[in-house]
């Protein structure tokens with residue numbers, strides 16, 4: 323018995339989000355057909371070509387503990403001890419006071435600006 327499922331997906335033919343009928347291909351578990359209920363455009367998605375694992379999330383062990391005096395490269399994962407939060411450095415910035423700052427996308431706190439390369443007098 324086959325069950326028809328629907329999912330809202332972007333239709334390349336309508337060029338908008340549309341309700342898609344999902345059909346699994348028998349004998350080819352990885353292949354899924356999406357059929358647009360608006361324009362009846364069909365497209366096949368081969369799930370075997372997609373990465374089974376989501377992008378690796380940073381773990382506490384792979385993060386560098388954040389210290390204002392340190393410098394960090396874009397793409398590096400850091401751990402903020404006070405916030406108990408991990409995040410990835412997304413960009414760097416020169417502050418108006420001439421210091422350096424990094425923008426970090428934290429898992430819990432969202433995008434935050436932190437001081438880096440802090441020079442103590």
Ligand SMILES: [Zn+2]
Pocket residue numbers: 333334335336337340358359360361362363
């Ligand atoms: Zn369509």
